[in-house]
Amino acid sequence: MLSLGIEGTAHTIGVGIVDSQCNILSNVLKMYHPEKGGIHPREAANHHAENLISMLKEATEKAGVNYENLDLISFSQGPGLGPCLRTGATAARALALTLNIPIIGVNHCVAHLEIGRKTQHCVNPVLLYVSGGNTQIIAFSNGKYRVFGETLDIGIGNMLDKFGRGLKLGFPAGAKIEELAEGGKKLLDLPYSVKGMDVSFSGMLTAASNLYSKGETREDLCHSIQETAFAMLTEVTERAMAHTDIEEVLLGGGVASNKRLCTMLKTMALARGAKFAVPPQKLCIDNGAMIAWMGIIMYESGVRMNIKDTVIRQRFRTDEVEVQWR
16 A cells, blocks of 8 residues: 655645555655744745645655555644645645545644654554644553643743744754753753643743843753753653553654753663664654555554545644554
């Protein structure tokens, strides 16, 4: 089976083609970069629409297939920004109807988990999912991926990007913050907001911004915000592992590219005698290959959708998905 996946939940439009063995035949993407500020949903959607046709052509050419070779169209059904989701969904419906092949709408968060679980040979991991709009600690239990903890306000990636804009680092700011953090020499006092199994980042963002206005260096602030935020995430992830008695931890989402976060989680996992895994960077960021793979495992487990079932879901929660493939 060959699945073509379309990812379009936020700033990135991606097209990937994957087979039933999870061989990634192509995985092309383009990111929308706003002239100023953060993501403007309508402008991002226009960016996706302008690039999607050429990206479909590029993906099929790189994979060495024709449209007639495809067996399934998969797309991000949610969660995400409405205009962006609708652009990807509309393209997916048009392809499926034109080619007369099945269509599957997938949960973006679960797709991050499943591509990591497959490529990193994890059996039953606790997933720390860290991206722009999402921060969740997830594990499988009783037929669903349960959210054991999550952000109470903004996602870790969103927090870093907002802080980066205050420092005039551009968008996205994560990589530049990571680079500046390496030059930090002191750990500044920032709110450490862990509430049970949940976390909160808005107070940290406000405090760090105030310290910047008072003259603290960018390097020390970036170092401090990383150390504090990532320590919070490591704590709640370890607590979820202890609660579930799971000895695997999988990192996913765009912020998983941060080497310091990887180091902290790996150190925690090794201290527990557990396995730590993170996919390659190209599979951590939003991409079409993970959507294509998610579509395959859903379809092969018996999931079927009609066009009427493909309405986008901006607030499509991880724990709403019926995981019938496990």
